[in-house]
Amino acid sequence: MSDHRERFALALSDGWRFADLHSTPTEIRTLLVRDDGRTLLERTPHAGSVPTIVDLAPAAGWDEREAHDRDGVRFEGHEPLRPLLDHDLRLDRWTVPVHGHDAHQVAVGPIHAGVIESGHFRFHVVGERILHLDARLFYKHRGLERAAEGRTLDEGLAYAARACGACAAANGIAYALACEDALGLAPTPQLARVRTLLLELERMWSHLNDIAAVCAGVGLAAGNNRFAALTERARRLNAALTGHRFLFGSVRVGGSDLLIERVVVHAAREEVEALREESRSAWRELLFNGSFQDRLPDVGVLDAANARILGAVGPAARAAGVAEDARAAASGLAYDGFAPVVPKRAAGDVRARLEQRALELLQTFEVLERLLEGRIGPADAAPGGVERPIGVGRVESARGATSCVVERDGDRVARLRLRTGSYANWPAVAHAAVGNLLPDFPLINKSFELCYACADR
Amino acid sequence: MLTLLRDLRRLRRDTALPQGRPASIAIRHVDAGSCNGCEHELTLATSPYVDLQRFGLGVVASPRHADVLLVTGPVTTRMREPLLTAYHAMPEPRRVAALGDCALGCNLLGSASELVGAVEELLPVDLRIPGCPPDPERIANALLALLEPS
Incomplete structure (x- = not known):
């Protein structure tokens, strides 16, 4: 079955990038992406063993370990193949x-x-x-992907979305897009608008929280309190718009039932403008706080070369100068004209990751202000596309590119795979910690601010 | 400084919480398999809007200093032992609070083999804080009930 490796190597040389690898009891599935947002899913039957691709794409390291633990697949050449999901006592x-x-x-x-x-x-x-x-990790493994098998596609949404409360909108939308891809449905502009709104509302509170977390990580209570208060306001805004502080229940496969009256949308826009001004002023205070700024440079460095090798995504990769963002080529979402930003000093350290959040917040405020215009009503995905057994959905969560692959059996889930930005970035955290002082690890960890729940599922 | 205090007073005016500082309780939080929603809301229970610390409620670094074990999540099979270890490390008298619907065993998602289930399957639960997730004000109000003389 060596064509798995050969086809993967060929795709890499053709400009595709690794995005995911997962197994079923009979198949290995590899997902590749291009800068233009196109995806390619390679399927190879396995009889318990396939050649590894980890030397071609080190980012596949965790995926192969998980496939081994889950379906007993051996990856020839991946030595030693350490357990990931399994908690080996030795x-x-x-x-x-x-x-x-x-x-x-x-x-x-x-x-x-x-x-x-x-x-x-x-x-x-x-x-x-x-x-x-x-x-x-994987202490919080709830077996969500397996539990989703056999459920209807509608029921399956909860298993993807609730993998992580902090990324519920991103995970849910990635799942919905995957189902719609399999069902031959295309989101209408109205549906694209409401989903983009949800993704950016999630990113807004998340980035505000992450800045607060770095302040807490160095013991700057004033900065932590200020950004924590802004995080609270952003969550209250979520509740005002959708009825839930974490946007739970706002995503549906094949459409959206969200109804937000013009006057509520208008008030939300004013609050977003206020949050933009206040977070700017809070950020200025951080910039001029010398003792705070002195703690950030050259700590927990992930440089561009290693970010690419390890397959790092999201703010962590962009802070290293890798200007990749799934929003720039997102299909089924309303990110027209979106271009990724990177900081001027993209050193890939704690300071750069913190700056990256501040830069991305400005983009998020801009997108939100554009989308918060006029009433938001129910929307549906339009039928007419090609139906297929497996669909793929990709979004940029607050932690980075998240891929969801859904295999369906009629209107039921046959296999669900959710590979989140956190899953992609954990190996990069371990890399960035090397050479640093142990007491700096909490700060390094907070500057990535990854979810454990998102990885553990 | 005065501006800051005035701002804090303004932020807190609208929260329906008792005034003053009746007592003190040390809380040890254990994530036994949550989706991270309860953790994010618990974190904001210490934000300026609610500021649990002003009531004498603080999250402590070790179960050995704790009066209350605050547990989130449906207990996963992998977190069963660490959770019990934390509980047994606490001095008596100790109390257990289950935070969020998962910890209470409501609408659990996951494979049966990976989940132990509600916290009360393992430990005596003294305080139940429902919600998915409960918001910071609700968490604070529930924890403050522990300060009432029983």
């Missing part, structure tokens, strides 16, 4: 051996010292310096 099965004078391990988690999701980090350190980090 330390040497899932950690990288680190030897040398005074090298020792520091185990952190799964329960952390604040209000933080659960996950385990095994640091290999000398003194306070991190030599290597093994992240062992």
Whole structure:
């Protein structure tokens, strides 16, 4: 079955990029994307074994480990194939051996010292310096993808959306787009508008929260409080528009039932303008706070070359100078004329990732102000496209490109795969931590601000 | 500084919470498999709008300092042991609060083999805070009930 690897290598040389790999009991499926937003799904039957592609696309490392744990697929050449989903009790099965004078391990988690999701980090350190980090997540694995199998396509939405409360709109919309792709439905401009609105509302509170988190990470209470208050206002705005602070229940396969009267839309637009002005002023205060700014440069560096190799996405990749954003070529959404931004000093450190959030917030305010014009009414996707057994949906969540692949059996889910921006970026966090001081890890981690729930599913 | 205090007073005027500082409680939060929604709302329960700390309620870094174990999420099979370990590390008297619908066992999503289920399957639950997720004001109001003399 070596054509899996050969076709993948050919696609790479043809300008395609790796986006996802997942398994079924009988197939390996590889998703590739192009800059213009086109996707290509390669399907290869496997009889328990296929050649690895991890040397061609290191970003597939986690995917192959997951496929092995889930369906027992062996990837020839991927050695050692460490467990990912499975929690092997033997330390040497899932950690990288680190030897040398005074090298020792520091185990952190799964329960952390604040209000933080659960996950385990095994640091290999000398003194306070991190030599290597093994992240062992999936403590929150709820088996959502498997549980969705056999449900109707409508019911399946909850399993994708609720994988993560913080990315519920992005995950839900990626799922809806995948189903519609399989059903031969195309979102109308009205549907595209309401979904883009939801995605940007989610990004607004999320980026405000992430800036607050970095302030908290260095102990700057004033900055944390200011951005936390703005986050609260953004969530209240979500509730005013959709009835839910995290936009739960606002996404539907094949259409939208959201009804927002003109006067509510108008008030929301005024609030977005107010949030834009106040976050600008709060950001200015951070810029002129020397002791805060001194903590940020050269910490947790992920440079452009490694961001590409590791397949990093979203603000973390753009902060390293990789100007890729799924919004620039999104189909079925209303991002006309959207161009990715990167900071002037795209050093890929904590400072650049923080600046990236501030830059993207400005874009988000702009898109929201454009979309919050006039009444929002029910909308439907238009039929008439080609029906197929497997559909693909891709959106840019606040953490980065999120892909959803849905295989259907009539109107039921046969296989669901959700590969979120967080899943893509966790290996980059482990990379960025190397060479830094252990006490700086919380700050580095917060500058990526990835969801554990999004990865664990 | 005065401006800041005035701003805080203005922000808090509209929240329906008791005034003053009746007592103090140390809370240890454990995410036993949540979707991260409850964590984000709990985080904002310490934002200037609600500011739980002013009532003497603080999240502490270790269960050994905690009076209350605040658990979110449907307990996953993988978080069962860590959750029990945290509980047994707490000094008596200790109380358990289940935060959010999942922790209460409502509308759980997932594979049966991966989930233990509601928190009360494992631990005696003293306080139930429903909602998906409950908003910061609701979380704060529920936790403040722990301060009432029983």
